[in-house]
Amino acid sequence: MAIPPPPGPERSEGPYPPAAQGPYQGPYQGPYQVWGQGYSPYNRPAPVNGLAIVALVLGILCFLPAVGLVLGIVALAQIRKRGERGKGLAVGGMVMSSLGLALLVLAVATGGVSDFWDGFKGGVNDSARTGTVFSLRKGDCFDEPGDSSKSVAVHVDKVPCAGRHHAEVIANFAMSGAGYPGRGSLRDVADAKCRTFERAYAMDAWAVPDDVRLYHFIPTRDSWNLGRHSIICMLESGDGKSGLKGSLRKDGFTLNADQFAYLQAVDTLDVALRAAPAATHVDDDLRGYKEWATSVSVALDDEAHLLRGHGWFPAAEKPVATLVDDVEASREEWTKAAAATDADTFSAHFEKGLKLIDPRGTVTARKVLGLTTTPPSNDGGGGSRDNGGSGGGLEV
Structure with a gap:
């Protein structure tokens, strides 16, 4: 015997009215909504205010604290108006800028800024003036701290050539070769080459005072092994005390x-x-x-x-x-x-x-040319200044 189906919803008999059709309805409607261009199903976060970031950076660096404080205030106003993020950044920048501004006011009131600037300038000047012998270059003027008569020198104080100074560098050249040539060999090379460099650097021998002597620095064995192969030629005050005044350089540069x-x-x-x-x-x-x-x-x-x-x-x-x-x-x-x-x-x-x-016959021409017109007292007849060779040197 057949089992009848369960009762279902009652339906009316007769024709069914057709479903309403829109003008763009296709034959099939899927279960998902189609998102048109320019819309997103996800919520985008609000942007972070740029001034808030800048205010925080200035506050952390303590740079222009007043500016950082003002930018923080402006950033808070923009955040409230635009609904942007970054309130914590702006507040943090304002706090740190306020602390920096307070410290700045305190420093000005107590003279701390002046002390800092003086110390900073002094440090810069010291670093520019003081260095090792190996930092000397052609045209540098310097003083030797301490006892200049010692046989080994390391540190020098660079000073302006316009003022009083101990010596002036006329050349700095490097020796070739891997092995240490020996003190005697280095001195021979220095004596010969420094004399040539002197003529090229102080071309007007009449302008060089009679008590000035040619000197040089040569590397020690230890310096040589460290890769310092330079020989430094210089002109210095003969007595080592009175010093030189002004540059002795008279070459194509001057x-x-x-x-x-x-x-x-x-x-x-x-x-x-x-x-x-x-x-x-x-x-x-x-x-x-x-x-x-x-x-x-x-x-x-x-x-x-x-x-x-x-x-x-x-x-x-x-x-x-x-x-x-x-x-x-x-x-x-x-x-x-x-x-x-x-x-x-x-x-x-x-x-x-x-x-x-005779050197005195050249005075008229020298005067017209603007050169020194007083011959050196030890002149050898042709206008040269020859003091009998190099005055020696130090090892560095």
């Missing part, structure tokens, strides 16, 4: 074109005159004196060509031309001395040639 051209020309002769034989009398080394005369004659010829080849300003043309005439006349005498067969003939031409290049 001279004008005419001054540089003149000093470059006369340096050619100065170098040759310094190479005189060691023998006191011509009779003792006639051959050596004749070779020397030949080199001086060549140097005089080079000097004349350099002086004639430069385009001088009008006021300098005549005194320089007169100087060139003397140089060429002197060259003829030195050439004759180089060809002499006996000491008397050599001496006669040597004396005439030397007289024609």
Whole structure:
């Protein structure tokens, strides 16, 4: 026997009215709502106020505390108005800025700011002035603290060259090689190269005081093993007490074109005159004196060509031309001395040639060119300043 189905809802018989159709209704409606562009099913958090962040940063750094306090107040007003986040940041910045402002007022009232600034300036000046010997560079002026007569030096105080100072650096060059060359070898190199650097740095030898001597720093074995291979050449006060005043630098960095051209020309002769034989009398080394005369004659010829080849300003043309005439006349005498067969003939031409290049004959040209016009008292005849070699040095 068939079991009848459970009773269901009563339904009416007859036709059913069609469901209402919208103008965009498709054949199937899914169970999920479709979100159009520009809408999101999730709630976005409110943005953090930018001024609140800035106020907190200024408060933490104690930088411009008054500004940090004002920005915190403005940030709170914007947060209330716009519904933004960051109230805690703004309040924290205001608190810390207020503390910083209070400390600043206290420091000003007690003079703490002035003390801090003075100490800061002093620290900067000390760090700029004080250093090791190895920090010295060409053109630096410095003092040696303590006993400058000791054989080993490490620390120096850099000072402005315009004021009183102990020494002035004329060159800083590095030695090559891995092994320590030895003290004697380093001193020989320093003596030779520092003399060359002196001529290039202080081209106007007349401007260098008579009591100034050439000095140098050479590395010790320990410094060498640490990679410090520099030799430092300097000019210093001869007595080590009175010091130098003003820079001794006279080179292409400080001279004008005419001054540089003149000093470059006369340096050619100065170098040759310094190479005189060691023998006191011509009779003792006639051959050596004749070779020397030949080199001086060549140097005089080079000097004349350099002086004639430069385009001088009008006021300098005549005194320089007169100087060139003397140089060429002197060259003829030195050439004759180089060809002499006996000491008397050599001496006669040597004396005439030397007289024609007397330093006092260059004073007029020097004055017009704006160079020093007082010859050094130890002048050797050609305007050079030769104190017999390097004054020695210290190990560093």
